[in-house]
Amino acid sequence: MPSEFELIARYFTRAPRAGGSVLLGVGDDCALLTPQAGEVIAVSTDMLVEGRHFFASTDPEALGHKALAVNLSDLAAMGARPLGFTLALALPAADERWIAPFARGLLALADAHAIPLVGGDTTRGPLNLCITVLGSVAPELALRRDGARPGDEIWVSGELGDARLAVETLIGNAGMGELPNGAAARLHRPQPRVALGLALRGIASAAIDVSDGLLGDLSHILERSGVGAMVEAEAVPVGAALARHPLARQWEFALNGGDDYELCFTATADQHARVITAATDAGVPVTRIGRILQGSGLQVVDGSGQTLTIASRSFDHFADE
Numbered sequence: 001m002p003s004e005f006e007l008i009a010r011y012f013t014r015a016p017r018a019g020g021s022v023l024l025g026v027g028d029d030c031a032l033l034t035p036q037a038g039e040v041i042a043v044s045t046d047m048l049v050e051g052r053h054f055f056a057s058t059d060p061e062a063l064g065h066k067a068l069a070v071n072l073s074d075l076a077a078m079g080a081r082p083l084g085f086t087l088a089l090a091l092p093a094a095d096e097r098w099i100a101p102f103a104r105g106l107l108a109l110a111d112a113h114a115i116p117l118v119g120g121d122t123t124r125g126p127l128n129l130c131i132t133v134l135g136s137v138a139p140e141l142a143l144r145r146d147g148a149r150p151g152d153e154i155w156v157s158g159e160l161g162d163a164r165l166a167v168e169t170l171i172g173n174a175g176m177g178e179l180p181n182g183a184a185a186r187l188h189r190p191q192p193r194v195a196l197g198l199a200l201r202g203i204a205s206a207a208i209d210v211s212d213g214l215l216g217d218l219s220h221i222l223e224r225s226g227v228g229a230m231v232e233a234e235a236v237p238v239g240a241a242l243a244r245h246p247l248a249r250q251w252e253f254a255l256n257g258g259d260d261y262e263l264c265f266t267a268t269a270d271q272h273a274r275v276i277t278a279a280t281d282a283g284v285p286v287t288r289i290g291r292i293l294q295g296s297g298l299q300v301v302d303g304s305g306q307t308l309t310i311a312s313r314s315f316d317h318f319a320d321e
């Protein structure tokens with residue numbers, strides 16, 4: 001079996017791109033990165049634990065993609081430009097049949113977003129992946145959670161709920177039917193909305209990425225901004241696979257599903273046209289789904305304006321243990 005250092009050299013070390021933000025990458029005590037003048041560092045960490053965030057049977061190439069995708073999604077939600085990332089990896093064995101495809105999936109997405117792997121740690125242990133992403137953004141342009149104001153429109157990118165449909169199908173819940181490829185791809189290969197996050201700088205008033213379910217994640221914006229909101233359930237874009245299911249399930253999965261990795265953001269009504277243009281430039285559809293209100297609380301209404309009782313159930317790892 002290869003040693004730790006052979007693994008790092010073989011799979012996780014590549015020459016930094018000339019002229020990029022990496023002065024020094026893998027191989028020294030620290031990496032050295034150069035942010036652009038006038039920008040601050042945006043940093044975020046996400047951990048993926050086998051049995052908790054992914055199934056043991058998950059294709060390692062898809063896992064490599066997803067581990068970085070969920071972290072890039074946080075940079076997207078901040079409007080930050082990717083600078084580099086680190087990878088802390090605990091592996092039960094130095095099994096190259098697993099590591100090679102994992103590194104392939106990881107580095108393919110890294111290349112697609114021009115974000116280099118600049119360091120990490122490799123150890124033996126129960127399979128556990130922890131990525132830290134570093135980005136940079138001008139402080140006044142960062143898409144924070146605390147900037148939503150009464151009257152702002154609420155938007156979401158892409159479509160929601162297909163990833164949750166895929167999870168329900170994979171864990172064998174009854175009545176889900178066949179799992180279409182598109183829904184499985186939404187779960188295993190989320191596409192972080194980095195270009196959209198960048199395009200929304202100076203336009204959106206607040207943003208978050210939808211990882212735990214739209215209503216729960218929107219609630220974080222509301223709490224941090226000290227405002228309330230009204231969401232029109234029928235306006236929420238539902239994934240193509242989920243759209244073939246009964247309406248109650250569509251709303252449950254689209255509003256509370258999780259694993260969507262779309263952006264939910266707010267912007268003043270007079271930015272409406274600029275939001276559409278930014279989305280077109282980024283190549284991602286966006287949909288207006290509601291409005292920020294004075295006060296507090298999140299109200300979800302149906303097409304006739306009736307309040308729906310769809311409580312936001314954000315995922316909590318320590319909830320029913």
Ligand code: ADP
Nearest residue numbers: 008012026027028029087089118119120121122
């Ligand atoms: P240290 O003793 O300083 O922790 P290591 O021997 O753990 O250094 O790692 C050597 C170099 O390899 C460091 O630059 C570290 O950032 C990098 N590295 C270790 N594991 C990984 C990994 N999984 N992916 C990328 N770089 C890694």
Ligand code: MG
Nearest residue numbers: 120121122123
């Ligand atoms: Mg180390």
